Amino acid sequence: MPSTRTAPRPPQTDAYSMILDAIDTGTYRPGDRLVESELAERFGVSRTPVREALQRLETQSLLSRDGRSLIVASLDHNQMAELYVVRGELEGLAARLAARHATTEEIRLLREMVEADHALADNPGALSRANRRFHKQIHLASHNRFLVRQLDLVHRSMALMATSSLAVTGRGAIAQQEHDRIVSAIEARDGDAADDALRTHISVAFTTRLKQEAAAREAES
Numbered sequence: 001m002p003s004t005r006t007a008p009r010p011p012q013t014d015a016y017s018m019i020l021d022a023i024d025t026g027t028y029r030p031g032d033r034l035v036e037s038e039l040a041e042r043f044g045v046s047r048t049p050v051r052e053a054l055q056r057l058e059t060q061s062l063l064s065r066d067g068r069s070l071i072v073a074s075l076d077h078n079q080m081a082e083l084y085v086v087r088g089e090l091e092g093l094a095a096r097l098a099a100r101h102a103t104t105e106e107i108r109l110l111r112e113m114v115e116a117d118h119a120l121a122d123n124p125g126a127l128s129r130a131n132r133r134f135h136k137q138i139h140l141a142s143h144n145r146f147l148v149r150q151l152d153l154v155h156r157s158m159a160l161m162a163t164s165s166l167a168v169t170g171r172g173a174i175a176q177q178e179h180d181r182i183v184s185a186i187e188a189r190d191g192d193a194a195d196d197a198l199r200t201h202i203s204v205a206f207t208t209r210l211k212q213e214a215a216a217r218e219a220e221s
Contacts, residue, residue: 016053018043023062023072024159025129030074034063062156075160077213084206087154088199091135094151095194097142099186106141110183113137114176121172134179138198141186161209171208178204 019039022028034054040047054070057063064073075083098106113134120127132155139148178201185193 015039015043015045015049016056018045019050019053019057020062020156023057024132024156026125026159028072030072030160032072033066033069034072035069060153060156062160073160075157080161080209081206083154083157084202084209087158088202088206090147090151090154091138091202092195092199094139094142094144094147095182095186095198096191097144097147098138099189099191099194101143102141102186106137107183107187110134110137110141110186114179114183117179118176121176124172127172127175131175138182138186174204175201 019028019034028034036047036050036054039054040050043050054063058065058070062073063070065071102110113130117127117130117134120130135151135155139151142148178197182194182197182201185197
């Protein structure tokens with residue numbers, strides 16, 4: 001007798017994750033307006049999960065109101081400074097823990113990432129994506145799920161910056177040298193050096209962004 005058991009339904013597409021990824025990868029930039037019907041058509045989902053996703057993103061301050069419209073939020077100078085302070089602390093801790101807890105295979109992967117990314121030094125877009133993968137791998141190598149969760153929130157907020165510091169001429173090559181020092185410290189199982197190398201990396205990135213801001217203000221005056 002044939003079975004009447006119903007086949008399991010495929011998982012519902014996650015509208016929240018798709019919109020968040022589109023913001024993170026720069027498909028939608030700070031100030032861009034997000035329209036429910038357009039998002040539903042773009043991602044091939046119904047409007048209800050899109051509406052719920054937009055509400056969630058607004059609650060997380062990744063979207064803001066412009067009249068009746070929702071737009072991708074942007075960070076002012078003080079918010080950017082606050083974010084970099086938190087990022088430096090958490091990223092440094094992740095590197096310290098990675099030096100202590102990362103497996104041999106995880107460290108090997110970090111080294112391979114650094115070597116492969118040298119070829120991207122003159123491609124800011126590709127290097128920015130590679131940079132996110134590199135930092136995420138350090139987060140995972142910390143083997144601390146609570147820290148990884150907090151760093152995910154920080155990196156989501158980083159997407160609210162209009163430009164990447166890696167777009168500055170020469171920054172890509174310098175960032176790769178900094179990545180090399182971070183991985184060398186993790187390879188040596190030197191938590192202090194790994195923490196210091198990653199904090200320095202974040203500090204230099206912040207300084208670069210401040211210079212970008214100053215240049216933009218000068219251009220507008």
